[in-house]
Amino acid sequence: MKDSIKVGILGFGTVGTGVVKVIINNRETIRRRLGLPVEIAAIADKDLDRDRGIRIDRKLLTKDPMDLIINPDIDIIVELIGGINQAKGYILEAISRGKHIVTANKALLADHGEEIYRAAEDAGVDLGFEGSVGGGIPVIKALKEGFDANRIESIFGIINGTSNYILTKMTEEGRPFSGVLSEAKEAGYAEADPTLDIEGIDAAHKLSILVNLAFGTPVSVKDIYVEGIGHITPLDIEYAREFGYRIKSLAIAKIADGEIDARVHPTMIPDDYLLAKVNGVYNAVYIVGDAAGETMLYGKGAGELPTGSAVVSDIIDIGRNIISGSPCRVPVTSYKSENRKALRVKRIEEISSIYYIRFMAMDSPGVLSNISGVLGKNNISISRVSQKGRKEGGSVPVVMMSHRANEKDIRTALTEIDGMPYISEKSLVIRVEGEEI
Amino acid sequence: MKDSIKVGILGFGTVGTGVVKVIINNRETIRRRLGLPVEIAAIADKDLDRDRGIRIDRKLLTKDPMDLIINPDIDIIVELIGGINQAKGYILEAISRGKHIVTANKALLADHGEEIYRAAEDAGVDLGFEGSVGGGIPVIKALKEGFDANRIESIFGIINGTSNYILTKMTEEGRPFSGVLSEAKEAGYAEADPTLDIEGIDAAHKLSILVNLAFGTPVSVKDIYVEGIGHITPLDIEYAREFGYRIKSLAIAKIADGEIDARVHPTMIPDDYLLAKVNGVYNAVYIVGDAAGETMLYGKGAGELPTGSAVVSDIIDIGRNIISGSPCRVPVTSYKSENRKALRVKRIEEISSIYYIRFMAMDSPGVLSNISGVLGKNNISISRVSQKGRKEGGSVPVVMMSHRANEKDIRTALTEIDGMPYISEKSLVIRVEGEEI
Numbered sequence: 054m055k056d057s058i059k060v061g062i063l064g065f066g067t068v069g070t071g072v073v074k075v076i077i078n079n080r081e082t083i084r085r086r087l088g089l090p091v092e093i094a095a096i097a098d099k100d101l102d103r104d105r106g107i108r109i110d111r112k113l114l115t116k117d118p119m120d121l122i123i124n125p126d127i128d129i130i131v132e133l134i135g136g137i138n139q140a141k142g143y144i145l146e147a148i149s150r151g152k153h154i155v156t157a158n159k160a161l162l163a164d165h166g167e168e169i170y171r172a173a174e175d176a177g178v179d180l181g182f183e184g185s186v187g188g189g190i191p192v193i194k195a196l197k198e199g200f201d202a203n204r205i206e207s208i209f210g211i212i213n214g215t216s217n218y219i220l221t222k223m224t225e226e227g228r229p230f231s232g233v234l235s236e237a238k239e240a241g242y243a244e245a246d247p248t249l250d251i252e253g254i255d256a257a258h259k260l261s262i263l264v265n266l267a268f269g270t271p272v273s274v275k276d277i278y279v280e281g282i283g284h285i286t287p288l289d290i291e292y293a294r295e296f297g298y299r300i301k302s303l304a305i306a307k308i309a310d311g312e313i314d315a316r317v318h319p320t321m322i323p324d325d326y327l328l329a330k331v332n333g334v335y336n337a338v339y340i341v342g343d344a345a346g347e348t349m350l351y352g353k354g355a356g357e358l359p360t361g362s363a364v365v366s367d368i369i370d371i372g373r374n375i376i377s378g379s380p381c382r383v384p385v386t387s388y389k390s391e392n393r394k395a396l397r398v399k400r401i402e403e404i405s406s407i408y409y410i411r412f413m414a415m416d417s418p419g420v421l422s423n424i425s426g427v428l429g430k431n432n433i434s435i436s437r438v439s440q441k442g443r444k445e446g447g448s449v450p451v452v453m454m455s456h457r458a459n460e461k462d463i464r465t466a467l468t469e470i471d472g473m474p475y476i477s478e479k480s481l482v483i484r485v486e487g488e489e490i
Numbered sequence: 491m492k493d494s495i496k497v498g499i500l501g502f503g504t505v506g507t508g509v510v511k512v513i514i515n516n517r518e519t520i521r522r523r524l525g526l527p528v529e530i531a532a533i534a535d536k537d538l539d540r541d542r543g544i545r546i547d548r549k550l551l552t553k554d555p556m557d558l559i560i561n562p563d564i565d566i567i568v569e570l571i572g573g574i575n576q577a578k579g580y581i582l583e584a585i586s587r588g589k590h591i592v593t594a595n596k597a598l599l600a601d602h603g604e605e606i607y608r609a610a611e612d613a614g615v616d617l618g619f620e621g622s623v624g625g626g627i628p629v630i631k632a633l634k635e636g637f638d639a640n641r642i643e644s645i646f647g648i649i650n651g652t653s654n655y656i657l658t659k660m661t662e663e664g665r666p667f668s669g670v671l672s673e674a675k676e677a678g679y680a681e682a683d684p685t686l687d688i689e690g691i692d693a694a695h696k697l698s699i700l701v702n703l704a705f706g707t708p709v710s711v712k713d714i715y716v717e718g719i720g721h722i723t724p725l726d727i728e729y730a731r732e733f734g735y736r737i738k739s740l741a742i743a744k745i746a747d748g749e750i751d752a753r754v755h756p757t758m759i760p761d762d763y764l765l766a767k768v769n770g771v772y773n774a775v776y777i778v779g780d781a782a783g784e785t786m787l788y789g790k791g792a793g794e795l796p797t798g799s800a801v802v803s804d805i806i807d808i809g810r811n812i813i814s815g816s817p818c819r820v821p822v823t824s825y826k827s828e829n830r831k832a833l834r835v836k837r838i839e840e841i842s843s844i845y846y847i848r849f850m851a852m853d854s855p856g857v858l859s860n861i862s863g864v865l866g867k868n869n870i871s872i873s874r875v876s877q878k879g880r881k882e883g884g885s886v887p888v889v890m891m892s893h894r895a896n897e898k899d900i901r902t903a904l905t906e907i908d909g910m911p912y913i914s915e916k917s918l919v920i921r922v923e924g925e926e927i
Contacts, residue, residue, distance in 0.1 A: 075639050075781045085706060085829035086638050086821065189782030191636025199628025201523050202512050202802035269522060327788065330764055344512045344799035345626030345789060351764065352785030362781035365639035379814035384523065392522035 057092040058372035060155075061121030063143055064133035065098035065114075068157055068184065070105045071361025072131060076368075077107065083365070087372050091365070095121045122147045129371055131364060132156040141165055148172045148180075153380070155367040157184030157360055160249075163258035163274045166265065170385045179374055180385050181367025186259040187212060189359030190352040191366065192338050196266040197387040203342025205267040209305040209486070212259045214334035214354040215250035216282050216302040218242045220290075220319075221332040224299065227287050242334060252281035253302065253317040260304040264315055267340070268308050268396060269388035272315060276398040280318035284481060289411060292439065292452050293321050293483075296409075299329040300483065313398045321409050321485040401460055407485035408433075408455040408463055415475035416442075416449045424451065424470055431466040433458040448477040454485070494529040495809035497592075498558030500580055501570035502535035502551075505594055505621065507542045508798025509568060513805075514544065520802070524809050528802070532558045559584045566808055568801060569593040578602055585609045585617075590817070592804040594621030594797055597686075600695035600711045603702065607822045616811055617822050618804025623696040624649060626796030627789040628803065629775045633703040634824040640779025642704040646742040646923070649696045651771035651791040652687035653719050653739040655679045657727075657756075658769040661736065664724050679771060689718035690739065690754040697741040701752055704777070705745050705833060706825035709752060713835040717755035721918060726848060729876065729889050730758050730920075733846075736766040737920065750835045758846050758922040838897055844922035845870075845892040845900055852912035853879075853886045861888065861907055868903040870895045885914040891922070 060076075062069055076083070076091050084090045096109070097118040118134075121127055122143060130147040132154065134140050140161050144154055145168075154173060156162070162169065162185055173180040183193045196205070211217045215237065222233045234251065237243035249255040257277040264272045282302050293300050298321040306315040322329050327349060331337040336354030341347050353359040374380050386393065414420045421440065428435060434456045442449040455463075467480050497513075499506055513520070513528050521527045533546070534555040555571075558564055559580060567584040569591065571577050577598050581591055582605075591610060593599070599606065599622055610617040620630045633642070648654045652674065659670045671688065674680035686692040694714040701709045719739050730737050735758040743752040759766050764786060768774040773791030778784050790796040811817050823830065851857045858877065865872060871893045879886040892900075904917050 071781075079639060079641055079781070082641050083639060085825050088821075088826050189779070190785055191632055194631065194636050195628055198807065199631050199803060200799065201806050202516060202520060202799050204516055204519050325767075327764065327767055330762075330767055342626070342799060344508075344516070344795040344802070346793075346796055348627055348787070348789030350785070350787055353783045356783075358781040359783055362637065362639050362779060365781070366636060369638050370635065373819050374816070377814075377816035377819045379811070379816035379819065382810050382814045382816065382819075384525075388522050389525050 055089060055376065057090045058087070058129065058368065058375060059092050059094040059127050060129045060131055060368055061094050061124060061127040062096045062131045062133060063118045063121065064135065065096050065100070065105065066133065067357050068360045068364065069096070069098070069133040070107065071357030072133065072364045073109065074107055074358065075361040075365045083369060087369050088376060089372065091368055091372065094127050095124060097121050118143050122150060122152065127152065128375055129153045129155060129368055131368065132158060137161055137164060141169070144169060145172055148176045148178055151176065151178060153179040153371045155181040155364055155371065157182065157364055159185040159255070159258040159262060163261045166262065167271050171390070173385055174381065174390055177380055179371045179380055181371055182262070183367045184360045184363040186262055187336050187338055187350070188352065188354040188356060189362045190336060190338065190350045190354070191363065192263070192350050193266065195340065195350060196263065197383055200340055200342045200345055201387070203344045205308070205340060205342050207305070207307040207341045208263050208267050208338065209303055210328065210338035211301055211331050211336050212304050212338060212354065213250050213253070213256040213302060214336060215243045215247060216253070216256070217331070218334050219251065220282060220285070220300060220302060223285070223287060224290050229287055230283055230285060251283060253279040256302065256304045256317045260306055260315060260317060264306045264313060266387040267306065268313060269393045270313065270396040271393070272313060272398055276315065278316040278318065278401040282319050285319050288450060289481065289483065292411065293409070294324070295439065296437065296454060297324055298322060298485065299324045301328065303486065305486065311396055313396050314404055315398055316401060319483050321483050323487045326487065402464065404460045405457055406460065407457055409483040409485055410453050410455065411481045412451040412470065412476060413448045413478045413480070414451050415477065416444050416447060417475060420475050421451060423473065427466050427469050431462040433462055433466055492526060492813065494527045495524070495566065495805065495812060496529050496531040496564050497566045497568055497805055498531050498561060498564040499533045499568045499570065500555045500558065501572065502533050502537070502542065503570065504794050505797045505801065506533070506535070506570045507544065508794030509570065509801045510546065511544055512795065512798040512802045520806060524806050525813060526809065528805055528809060531564050532561060534558050555580050559587060559589065564589065565812055566590045566592060566805055568805065569595060574598055574601060578606070581606060582609055585613045585615055588613065588615060590616040590808045592618040592801055592808065594619065594801055596622040596692070596695045596699060600698045603699065604708050608827070610822055611818065611827055614817055616808045616817055618808055619699070620804045621797045621800035623699055624773050624775055624787070625789065625791040625793060626799045627773060627775065627787045627791070628800065629700070629787050630703065632777065632787060633700065634820055637777055637779045637782055638824070640781045642745070642777065642779050644744040644778045645700050645704045645775065646740055647765065647775035648738055648768050648773050649741050649775060649791065650687050650690070650693040650739060651773060652680045652684060653690070653693070654768070655771045656688065657719060657722070657737060657739060660722070660724060661727050666724055667720055667722060688720060690716040693739065693741045693754040697743055697752060697754060701743045701750060703824040704743065705750060706830045707750065707833040708830070709750060709835055713752065715753040715755065715838040719756050722756050725887060726918065726920065729848065730846070731761070732876065733874065733891060734761055735759060735922065736761045738765065740923065742923065748833055750833050751841055752835055753838060756920050758920050760924045763924065839901065841897045842894055843897065844894055846920040846922055847890045847892065848918045849888040849907065849913060850885045850915045850917070851888050852914065853881050853884060854912060857912050858888060860910065864903050864906050868899040870899055870903055
């Protein structure tokens with residue numbers, strides 16, 4: 054009879070510290086629910102000396118992850134070192150030795166998930182990754198279990214806190230991207246190199262994990278269209294407001310006719326939409342099921358303790374399987390591996406959408422008519438036009454909202470329009486979602 | 491080796507029909523996730539003839555629930571007949587015969603949950619009740635598993651769609667309660683006898699279930715303070731708006747110093763709060779954990795298919811336990827029964843809050859000073875006063891917002907004030923929640 058669930062933690066950084074704090078602070082609550090305590094058997098990190106603000110028996114610390122992986126007492130290896138190659142190596146090694154795995158490594162799962170999922174399944178061990186998407190929000194469990202009676206139709210939302218923080222500040226204060234980004238770095242809301250966050254890559258990693266669970270198909274990050282937020286200006290935010298919209302960086306995945314539409318880009322959504330009110334570093338994920346309808350999960354998408362909450366819930370989940378002798382009770386990717394099928398992911402040129410387009414055009418007669426003409430011959434009809442400024446001989450914004458149009462047609466039209474002599478800069482396009490998502 | 495998970499459904503009404511539709515429509519998706527199909531072995535209902543809009547083999551239908559309960563082929567009995575005594579009898583009988591149970595019967599669990607939970611635990615069978623709270627929102631699973639690494643600090647939200655629909659309409663259209671209620675009945679958003687919904691009793695049933703899971707303590711519905719929405723007027727909604735608030739009927743539970751504060755009442759919340767934007771028949775539940783922080787789950791709180799989604803997710807959950815031989819893998823009330831402890835529930839007189847108070851007073855000199863005097867001597871300090879109308883010799887509303895005060899003091903003060911000769915009707919109080927919840 055086991056007297057505890059023993060975990061070995063690889064990586065004692067921000068999330069590792071959060072996990073240790075949750076296990077220690079909530080030891081009694083966890084025991085009351087699980088029936089056994091969760092015990093930290095060992096922690097591996099390069100830095101054994103830094104003060105993490107918690108008291109830990111130094112005997113638990115080691116510099117060598119292999120000490121944990123070969124330790125026969127340890128039930129679960131918790132990988133929180135991040136990065137790709139090293140982390141993958143340790144996880145596969147631990148799986149081969151029959152350890153269950155918990156990880157929050159979204160980049161690793163996005164790039165090498167299939168290999169790791171398969172290895173865990175073949176070895177009959179559990180692999181939990183609740184911490185990889187949405188911080189403290191139990192979105193992985195919701196997709197794998199809560200909505201498992203549904204055919205999922207779409208999943209979309211705000212899954213990168215840094216981008217949402219920056220867009221929120223730009224919206225509230227009318228300031229440009231660059232200034233807000235600098236301030237976000239200083240305040241610790243953006244990393245020194247914020248590329249993964251502001252270019253939408255981090256959100257694409259997470260979306261690939263969610264799509265896999267929602268639709269039962271592997272999706273490569275390379276197949277997810279990605280567009281960052283750096284080109285959004287206070288002017289666009291102001292026009293969005295005037296038209297009744299907010300601009301948010303959304304990750305969006307839909308399924309139709311057996312094909313996947315998966316993308317990350319700045320998106321205009323109606324400002325009475327609940328998602329439009331999700332501000333700052335908060336995350337929110339909509340899941341639309343054929344039976345449950347439209348549901349949303351909202352909470353802190355990152356941080357030591359929220360992500361710690363998710364990681365420890367995985368530990369408890371696996372602990373329950375250990376206690377009741379039911380490993381792999383829920384398939385690692387929600388669908389039984391023999392029941393998954395590779396679905397085609399649409400290229401961005403194949404989607405249709407409503408589009409906001411901002412042209413920068415010379416303020417002279419005939420310009421609007423010429424632009425409209427090119428749009429019209431490309432099957433793009435316009436629902437709304439706004440041209441407010443007047444600047445004799447200078448460039449002014451001309452803003453249009455389209456009816457539903459094909460991305461391919463939009464691109465063709467803009468290539469022609471942007472080549473016109475009275476267009477002063479590359480036209481800016483923001484996709485609009487609302488009633489249909 | 492089992493070739494399917496067989497369910498017997500008691501009750502072929504709205505939810506029963508939804509469950510059957512979900513099982514039939516999503517048969518393949520469910521099989522791909524669970525590994526086996528879910529099969530409807532039999533359905534019991536008094537009415538075998540009504541057209542439910544689905545094709546069902548008539549051989550599956552019976553009028554006698556006991557046909558299902560004694561059927562050795564059936565793994566799971568799904569109780570959807572509602573009501574108390576009959577439903578309880580069938581559930582206990584089925585448990586005694588080793589059947590697993592799924593129910594959406596919130597009134598039954600609120601009144602007799604302890605007896606039923608204990609019976610299931612003693613018999614080693616599973617009991618799922620995701621459909622009892624929040625319709626298609628997987629809030630039960632979130633509390634039992636998603637946030638199980640947390641000490642839950644509070645849980646609150648909109649868990650009665652009828653009340654929220656009526657308050658939303660009153661807010662949007664400035665119309666009084668009675669007219670909106672009549673219209674809601676006609677539109678099917680309120681029952682012919684709406685008492686349980688508009689008096690807050692249905693929400694109290696649900697809150698008692700949630701409190702049990704969140705805090706590991708049984709709570710009797712009788713100990714939950716309940717106040718309906720019938721006394722809220724368009725005038726109060728207008729004052730709330732002026733002060734920056736919305737009025738919502740909230741179910742609220744908090745824990746502090748080992749004591750529970752659990753109540754259902756109209757509540758003023760800041761209008762920039764996400765919960766203030768949850769309108770119509772939608773439900774939303776906030777769960778605040780010490781590690782996860784503030785999270786919210788939002789979705790359709792009722793209806794054939796959303797509740798069907800929840801019930802079928804319970805069937806799949808239990809199906810997984812059957813397949814992997816792990817019954818009772820998660821304790822029925824989230825905490826192992828030996829680790830639950832009865833906590834005291836505060837009486838409403840013991841709470842403190844911020845209060846909105848509307849007096850109807852004669853418009854004459856000295857009235858405001860006399861009201862303020864009584865409040866002051868009862869330790870109630872006022873942050874804001876609004877007295878807009880003037881009506882020589884008549885009654886006008888005098889509205890105040892208090893700082894944090896004790897409910898007991900409020901009640902004492904209002905008894906004295908309402909006895910004053912220039913007060914024309916009973917003063918109206920609405921509790922305010924916001925920063926602190």
